[in-house]
Amino acid sequence: xxxxxxxxxxxxxxxxxxxxxxxxxxxxxxxxxxxxxxxxxxxxxxxxxxxxxxxxxxxxxxxxxxxxxxxxxxxxxxxxxxxxxxxxxxxxxxxxxxxxxxxxxxxxxxxxxxxxxxxxxxxxxxxxxxxxxxxxxxxxxxxxxxxxxxxxxxxxxxxxxxxxxxxxxxxxxxxxxxxxxxxxxxxxxxxxxxxxxxxxxxxxxxxxxxxxxxxxxxxxxxxxxxxxxxxxxxxxxxxxxxxxxxxxxxxxxxxxxxxxxxxxxxxxxxxxxxxxxxxxxxxxxxxxxxxxxxxxxxxxxxxxxxxxxxxxxxxxxxxxxxxxxxxxxxxxxxxxxxxxxxxxxxxxxxxxxxxxxxxxxxxxxxxxxxxxxxxxxxxxxxxxxxxxxxxxxxxxxxxxxxxxxxxxxxxxxxxxxxxxxxxxxxxxxxxxxxxxxxxxxxxxxxxxxxxxxxxxxxxxxxxxxxxxxxxxxxxxxxxxxxxxxxxxxxxxxxxxxxxxxxxxxxxxxxxxxxxxxxxxxxxxxxxxxxxxxxxxxxxxxxxxxxxxxxxxxxxxxxxxxxxxxxxxxxxxxx
Numbered sequence: 001x002x003x004x005x006x007x008x009x010x011x012x013x014x015x016x017x018x019x020x021x022x023x024x025x026x027x028x029x030x031x032x033x034x035x036x037x038x039x040x041x042x043x044x045x046x047x048x049x050x051x052x053x054x055x056x057x058x059x060x061x062x063x064x065x066x067x068x069x070x071x072x073x074x075x076x077x078x079x080x081x082x083x084x085x086x087x088x089x090x091x092x093x094x095x096x097x098x099x100x101x102x103x104x105x106x107x108x109x110x111x112x113x114x115x116x117x118x119x120x121x122x123x124x125x126x127x128x129x130x131x132x133x134x135x136x137x138x139x140x141x142x143x144x145x146x147x148x149x150x151x152x153x154x155x156x157x158x159x160x161x162x163x164x165x166x167x168x169x170x171x172x173x174x175x176x177x178x179x180x181x182x183x184x185x186x187x188x189x190x191x192x193x194x195x196x197x198x199x200x201x202x203x204x205x206x207x208x209x210x211x212x213x214x215x216x217x218x219x220x221x222x223x224x225x226x227x228x229x230x231x232x233x234x235x236x237x238x239x240x241x242x243x244x245x246x247x248x249x250x251x252x253x254x255x256x257x258x259x260x261x262x263x264x265x266x267x268x269x270x271x272x273x274x275x276x277x278x279x280x281x282x283x284x285x286x287x288x289x290x291x292x293x294x295x296x297x298x299x300x301x302x303x304x305x306x307x308x309x310x311x312x313x314x315x316x317x318x319x320x321x322x323x324x325x326x327x328x329x330x331x332x333x334x335x336x337x338x339x340x341x342x343x344x345x346x347x348x349x350x351x352x353x354x355x356x357x358x359x360x361x362x363x364x365x366x367x368x369x370x371x372x373x374x375x376x377x378x379x380x381x382x383x384x385x386x387x388x389x390x391x392x393x394x395x396x397x398x399x400x401x402x403x404x405x406x407x408x409x410x411x412x413x414x415x416x417x418x419x420x421x422x423x424x425x426x427x428x429x430x431x432x433x434x435x436x437x438x439x440x441x442x443x444x445x446x447x448x449x450x451x452x453x454x455x456x457x458x459x460x461x462x463x464x465x466x467x468x469x470x471x472x473x474x475x476x477x478x479x480x481x482x483x484x485x486x487x488x489x490x491x492x493x494x495x496x497x498x499x500x501x502x503x504x505x506x507x508x509x510x511x512x513x514x515x516x517x518x519x520x521x522x523x524x525x526x527x528x529x530x531x532x533x534x535x536x537x538x539x540x541x542x543x544x545x546x547x548x549x550x551x552x553x554x555x556x557x558x559x560x561x562x563x564x565x566x567x568x569x570x571x572x573x574x
Contacts, residue, residue: 014141035113044201054079178282179259189292221237263284312558316341318528335357432518492508527554551570
């Protein structure tokens, strides 16, 4: 039996075990999300992958007695078909939602893994949704016992604002909202509020915990006590503030107050029901999101430093791969080499997400991940797309470069240049005129659309400060109306993908800078753009000037860290 057949057999066996449990819980189907009970993007115990082999960062499965469905957004349809198409029907949302497909079904779900917002959006009122307090995936495959790694506090020079000042800001917002408490269910927001980090996520320094803050500045941290040893020793937190997660209900019943704010995006149905035993919900938006998104001057300074460090690694990698004569170059060997250059920096910790190193047709899979089974030799006629990022002390990076190894076709050059024009249009935007993600998204796509092209993902996402590489509420997308403010960091990554042939994406991180009462974007990412892919005839003078100025800026900041050959190559391609 070949490897693929064995995998199919294993998955089918797991699905059969899940279905065999339906009678016990009086259900006809079961929903399996990607997220854990902290609603993290990247999880240690990946239940969706266990049941489907899908490795993307977003999606959910629905197991019925006779049919299985995997719901993903437009970024992941190709990937999902490739990884899970043998045993799941792949459905792209929001084109089609479960509430459009299923009627009059007793559908089971784990209430600790879903919010009311999620269930209402995807499943509506057409189903009899039944909470199942035992997770069915965990029954067939028990989660591994994780090694407890203590949380730690950030040094003062890395934060720009004390945790006590942040607590005061949040408490004032609670008062203005005429509420008594805020329940912070998103670990990233707890991390920001208390200036702490942890090791609970594969790609970010996430401290998995929840927090309660009162209008009177009281703080209760819901976490395993063993994770707080360092913070207790440093007197960053005290014994009376610590509550074991299983004791949330006891805490809720003891608190004085009537009204509480929760987070609609990350407060689970299980926790919301516990809270409702003693409080009325007086808001469903955690103010920490917007406060966290506006990076202060210290955070921006450290982020700039991290991008210089990352830029050195990226530029050395680009020089290496553009000049390598090794005919055995593969996606995995290229990925390994980039990691090698990053690791040479003492402040580099680990990747901020799984590196996307896709050559030829694999580049058309938006969130492709090379593996032993998919690893492709990079041919000289390939277009190679590399999307990667790093967690540095203290900063988070994310960058995509598309490169060629021989003279590209006129079609490739045209499309790359149209993508580049959209990328530039976003960067040079007048943020008084175009100050929302929705307006900027249109600018990124307009050149492609004029030529009958487009891309299915958003143009850009928010980025955290030594936290999540994907952060809200700011983003550059068709649906985002959040006004961009000073200090916000975003990605700028328009692209184009032709199934089975190639993918193109150009991504820089940018931040909103205020200069003389004007808001504009400034580039953070420092890495050359492959000029061999540019059709200069399609660029106007402003765009040509931008490319020259960008590369001169990159060279001025990185040249001291490059060797003679790297410098010569860079200057030659200015």
